[in-house]
Amino acid sequence: MNTNYQFGLTRDFPCSYLPDREEKLLVAVDPRLNNAQSYELLMSQGFRRSGDQVYRPQCTNCQACQSIRILASQFKPSKSQKRLLKKSSHFTLKLSKQQKPEYFPLYEKYINTIHQDGSMFPANVEQYSNFILNDFTEQIFIELWHDDVLINVAVTDLLSDALSAVYTFYDPDYRTSGLGVLSILKQVEVSISLSKQFLYLGYQIDDCQKMNYKNRFFPHQRLWENSWQTVNK
Structure with missing residues (x-):
């Protein structure tokens, strides 16, 4: 994938799944990625969507979430x-x-x-x-x-x-x-x-x-x- 695409990183926030842990998300913010072909490629690399937001976990010292x-x-x-x-x-x-x-x-x-x-x-x-x-x-x-x-x-x-x-x-x-x-x-x-x-x-x-x-x-x-x-x- 083009390495010039823009991604954003959220702040840490309480994990929705594991107690006493925090999570952080890598978010695809580049509008050039808002198409089915790019989304499919992102999914093969561990991303998922919520509405129009495409993200994957990017947590510090934790890899509990596996696609x-x-x-x-x-x-x-x-x-x-x-x-x-x-x-x-x-x-x-x-x-x-x-x-x-x-x-x-x-x-x-x-x-x-x-x-x-x-x-x-x-x-x-x-x-x-x-x-x-x-x-x-x-x-x-x-x-x-x-x-x-x-x-x-x-x-x-x-x-x-x-x-x-x-x-x-x-x-x-x-x-x-x-x-x-x-x-x-x-x-x-x-x-x-x-x-x-x-x-x-x-x-x-x-x-x-x-x-x-x-x-x-x-x-x-x-x-x-x-x-x-x-x-x-």
Whole structure:
């Protein structure tokens, strides 16, 4: 990548995932990077987006956050994942290329019920739009329906050789249905159907219990010291 591109470095602030630690972000601030091709290259180097902001952790003396991506075409579900797929066979999957008005009420219910201790509480439309949507990638919205009820939406960026899981929100009334894991399994299915090589899942943090669901999909790759390392079961 052109070394003349401009990047910014945030100040240290309290880590969102590990107690008693601080985090710092490297942010792509150059407008020449605001396109799908550049974003895909940045993702291969450990970046991710929140709305239009593209960033990666740049913490002092800490490398706990590792970019993780599933090798979609080689993926083999575990026994528990197979059971979940069978248990959830009555749910219907639908794809949309447009953000729909009914998404925000589901997002609002999810945030205000499950993440009352998080920075996104209470949910509002402006915060939702600034976080979920962006102007430089094509998106697909992977929906799960129970009869005529929308129960889950996986906001997913569509890249040339990959899908990238941006955020998933679901109806808290279905919390016992394993929708977080199921949503990833469905994103893998869509990745395969679209002949994509990877499904990016963001960052894996081994010492953070609430983030340790991402490392249960095999085979996957982790970015370590600028090299993607394959992890087989």
